Amino acid sequence: MQWYSGNQLALLRSGTEYFPALLTALNAARHEIFLESYLYKPDKIGRQVSAALMRAARRGVSVQLLIDGFGARDLPPAFRESLAKAGVRLLFFRPEHSSFAINRQRLRRMHRKLVSIDGQLGFVGGINILEDHDGPDLAPRYDYALALRGPLTRQIRAAAAALWQQTCWSQFKMEWHRLPRRGTLPAPCGDIKAKLVKRDNLRHRRAIESAYLDAINKARQEVVIANAYFLPGISLRHALVTAAKRGVKVVILLQGRIDQALLHYATRVLYGPLLAAGVTIHEYTIGFMHAKVAVIDREWLTVGSSNIDPFSLLTAREANIVAMDKTLAEALRTDIQLHIDQHATTVHIHHVKRARWWQRALPWLAYQLVRGLMGLTGYGKREYRE
Template sequence: MQLLPRNHVVLLRDGAAFFPALLTAIASARHSVWLETYIFTQDETGQTVANALQAAAARGVQVNLLLDGFGSGGLSDAFQRSLLEAGVRLLFFRPEIGLWPFQRQRLRRLHRKLALIDGRIGFVGGINIINDKSSPATPPRFDYAVQVTGPVCMDIAKTMSQQWRRTSRIQWKHDWIMPPVRLPRQPETGEQAAALVVRNNGRHRRDIENAYLTAMENAQREIIIANAYFLPGVRFRRALVAAAERGVSVTLLLQGRLDHALLQFACRGYFHQLVKAGVRIVEYRRGLMHAKVAVIDHQWSTVGSSNIDPFSILVAREANLVIRHVGFAKTLRQDLLKEIRESGVEVSVDMLRKRWWGYRVLPWLAYQMVRALMGMAGYGQDAYRE
């Protein structure tokens, strides 16, 4: 991981900040729009983004839209046709065409959320193209993204163009295969050092996990991690415990409401071990949480798509931006502390002891099921072996 200097990174909290920024960037596009996402829906938010992409294509902008075949598999034929007829180049990563649910490759999803406009305005984060409020009365899904300009956009362009070429070739869209992107050197627009860190099944299998581990192992003061689906492997748990034992303040902000029950119950099997070691665990209860961010020692931050679970760490294609900057870390840290204070419930040893026996058994059963699923698919034997 090489941190590139002189970027300008803006934190975007929830869809209320992300979608206006993305739509404004698309409206300003002059020659290219690249967009990758796991979930693209046909709700009001999805239709608004689709309209913006179609408008860009109509004025001659090349629009490349890459969606995951499972996460966005529910898009209707009519919706897809409207995009294609408007000139949007639409591809699906690993379309869901098989009937056997336990195929190894079925778990290899495109889970990252990236956008790049004119090669100069990038977006990295965890926010899908979906309305982040299930109803007007509910709070928005707690999530983050960043908007970035500067030299790191060259790495975003390289990553997105490589995936596009590979997917186009596999699906025989040879007229959509473009030569590797060669952008001119990006202007130095700010003072933040940043690096795009990706996870794939090639040379970058462990890059995101290793970025976290390196930062935690070097932490001297504080670790704050907010992650919606948290089921860390042995190395990650040991790094958290070791940090707490050497006096580092370690706080985990995790999903409190059941969303993906299997992963969340499996995660709770580690609560007693971590809390007893001095790790503070806070469950987010105000609404649904989708964040995948961290702040370490008031200067190292990451915002991205990667959960800390076996599917994100070992299988899916993910992308996080790592930022080293005191000012950015301060902004993210303050927002996390506010949510911890106002929307969180801390998990204590007494609370864990008082929970009914079934709640203590369910995490063990869920963890065994996750291990079995990963084993059937051929993943995770080492990372999740005690």
């Protein structure tokens, strides 16, 4: 996928920074809005975003809202009707028709979190449309997004428009298929080189995984990864181990609290081999982590929606920004390190070796179950064969 120079990228840390920026941009939209989200809740944040979308539609802005048919399946009918009455075009990507259907296609979800406004401003990251407070005793959900201006926003708009039109076609919404003509092409406004990397089930099946592999294999000093759901296949595991063995400092920050139990325990199978190779592992513990980012050699970075797990790498539609910029990379790396220093615990090899038998058996069973499920669906046989 093509690199674009002349971009301006701003790092947004969790919902605290993302939602004010998003709402400001929605309220300033003049021509069109595309918003994609896997989750969309009718909570305080969902109501604020919806109100901004409805205001935009009422003032003549073309508003396209695409949310996932599984992740957002519980959005109340009254909420949907309010959006429709205001003129917001709402579609569900692969809507759920039966909760009990056994079909491998159900795994092909739209997991992207992407926004395009007037073709001039874009947001890409891991933050869904919902409040980031999971409980009174927990820190706000830990996540990232990027705000972008410059030539790359043309590709963000194109990606959003293409998926919108494909969904319209599949659901016979031909009256929504036609979109406004593009406005002025975005002019260079910064000095950052970046690209949009998409994963789909056609031409770009392994695009995000390949971007990670290429950067890790070229690393000379440091690989820093913060990823909430981490169960890489053989290729990525081998790349991380090989990097550590050739002297690259490899640091991984993972979810410490149990969110998705099966994946949580399956991930622990990898701790022994990674730690033995010299990889450093930390677990984020003061709240729930949702970040999907990495910094390599303090210059290459990625921020997006893709986890490093079978769901994101093998089945879902994802979108990441990959950039080359020392200043932005250092800002992201510094923030990750702050969370490691203040909000995480370090996993040591003796924790794994001295674990009780059931503490070793549970991850093994979870991993075998993940492999079995993947075998049944036909996904990832090569990458998860061991």
